[in-house]
Amino acid sequence: MADSKRIPTDGERSLTQSPFAALSSANLQLAPENATVDSPQPTAAKPVKKNRGRVDILRVKAGRGGKTVTVVKNFIGIGLPEKEQLAKAMQRACGTGGTVKNGQIEIQGDKRAEVARILTEAGFQPVFAGG
DSSP states (O other): OOGGGSOOSSSSSOOSSOTTTTOOOTTOOOOOTTOOSSSOOOOSSOOOOOOOOEEEEEEEOTTTTTOOEEEEEOOOSOOHHHHHHHHHHHHHHHTSOEEEETTEEEEEBSOHHHHHHHHHHTTOEEEEOOO
């Protein structure tokens, strides 16, 4: 095996070219003198949560063997990964199981109030639909 490709770690030979030599700091802003890495900058006002649209919350029993399921549907503009994250948050808050099927979130049991609270925190406008 050829040892010529290995870089010595004993400090005998240093790198001949800096990997950071091509980087420019011309477009970078300087940090304020009193800023620390761990503490965020104080903000004057809270950012306003944007309205992400209306979603319908239904209580469904039909076709489920008499079991009640809370269904959230009519999501606009979000993908499957975000729906799965919302479903996980709903499951934790409700203490029940759930899934994402056909673009809808299904939570076991009649948990409409808890689901509405989570959706409101995420910026959606939940509406209780159906009976």
